[in-house]
Amino acid sequence: MVKPAMKIAITGATGLLGQELAKHFQRRTDTDVIPLTHADLDITVPDAARAVIRDIQPDALINCAVIISVDACERDPKRAYAVNRDGAEFLMEALAGLPHPATFVEISSSEVFGGWEDGEFNIEGYREDDERHPISVYQKSKAEAEDLVKDFATKHPGKFQRWFIVRAAWLYGEGRPTFVEQFVELLQKREEITAAADQWRSPTWTRDFTEGFDALLNGAYSNGVYHIVNEVKPGEATVMDVVEEIRAYLRVASEEVKLNLVSRKDFFKTPRAPSNVLLNTKLPKLRPWREALGEYLHLRYPRERTR
Numbered sequence: 001m002v003k004p005a006m007k008i009a010i011t012g013a014t015g016l017l018g019q020e021l022a023k024h025f026q027r028r029t030d031t032d033v034i035p036l037t038h039a040d041l042d043i044t045v046p047d048a049a050r051a052v053i054r055d056i057q058p059d060a061l062i063n064c065a066v067i068i069s070v071d072a073c074e075r076d077p078k079r080a081y082a083v084n085r086d087g088a089e090f091l092m093e094a095l096a097g098l099p100h101p102a103t104f105v106e107i108s109s110s111e112v113f114g115g116w117e118d119g120e121f122n123i124e125g126y127r128e129d130d131e132r133h134p135i136s137v138y139q140k141s142k143a144e145a146e147d148l149v150k151d152f153a154t155k156h157p158g159k160f161q162r163w164f165i166v167r168a169a170w171l172y173g174e175g176r177p178t179f180v181e182q183f184v185e186l187l188q189k190r191e192e193i194t195a196a197a198d199q200w201r202s203p204t205w206t207r208d209f210t211e212g213f214d215a216l217l218n219g220a221y222s223n224g225v226y227h228i229v230n231e232v233k234p235g236e237a238t239v240m241d242v243v244e245e246i247r248a249y250l251r252v253a254s255e256e257v258k259l260n261l262v263s264r265k266d267f268f269k270t271p272r273a274p275s276n277v278l279l280n281t282k283l284p285k286l287r288p289w290r291e292a293l294g295e296y297l298h299l300r301y302p303r304e305r306t307r
Contacts, residue, residue, distance in 0.1 A: 020210050
């Protein structure tokens with residue numbers, strides 16, 4: 001007897017990660033993917049969430065819907081909390097109303113660890129259960145969404161097959177231009193690059209993220225918080241490390257580009273987490289960030305086009 005395909009609904013399906021997840025699972029023959037855009041479902045409207053989820057009857061729901069702009073969240077905190085926090089609750093309520101228990105996944109962010117002043121953050125990275133110090137509206141909205149998911153699932157045992165909170169970090173990929181494309185353009189034009197000197201990152205290719213996510217969704221993992229990132233060595237992967245990696249790939253001489261390093265406090269209008277390095281202690285490790293970035297650059301900017 002052929003096992004029926006797993007029906008996976010993905011909110012925020014036009015976003016960078018939503019697109020990659022949809023593509024990944026559409027390639028599998030044992031999954032049926034329903035990508036949901038904002039036009040298909042406004043997750044801030046409870047009745048809409050119930051109606052759409054009831055109609056789809058998914059086996060798994062991945063919530064990628066988010067307002068990711070830190071500055072936009074500060075300008076309109078009401079909207080930020082509605083999408084980034086309350087939407088997760090409405091989706092869980094809708095999923096809990098189905099006749100069969102399904103899996104819920106909330107895509108969260110490394111930004112929840114927050115911190116801003118020296119001594120409040122860890123450049124060597126955060127484990128899944130480390131203490132969070134959210135400061136900005138974006139950070140608080142995502143941290144509160146995590147708490148909401150844990151609390152809702154605990155109060156409704158048996159309503160979910162499984163539930164996961166999956167934190168992502170500094171994502172890049174084919175879905176839209178990201179920091180990689182921005183740095184490539186500046187380097188190719190030999191324009192000055194200004195970046196924060198005191199910021200440590202976990203650059204992660206969305207294609208690698210989806211492979212790690214697939215292992216989680218289809219594995220025998222227990223409910224809880226997970227980190228999916230390309231591996232970073234302690235103290236490595238500053239913004240300038242990433243710029244240097246791209247510069248070397250493009251074969252742009254260092255003397256051809258002016259690099260202007262400034263303090264994060266001078267660079268950002270709204271506080272950003274000085275370190276968004278995530279440590280994955282629960283899942284199979286993804287490959288190192290340099291290897292992943294090198295392959296991505298090769299696909300996007302073949303050597304013959306960069307000479």
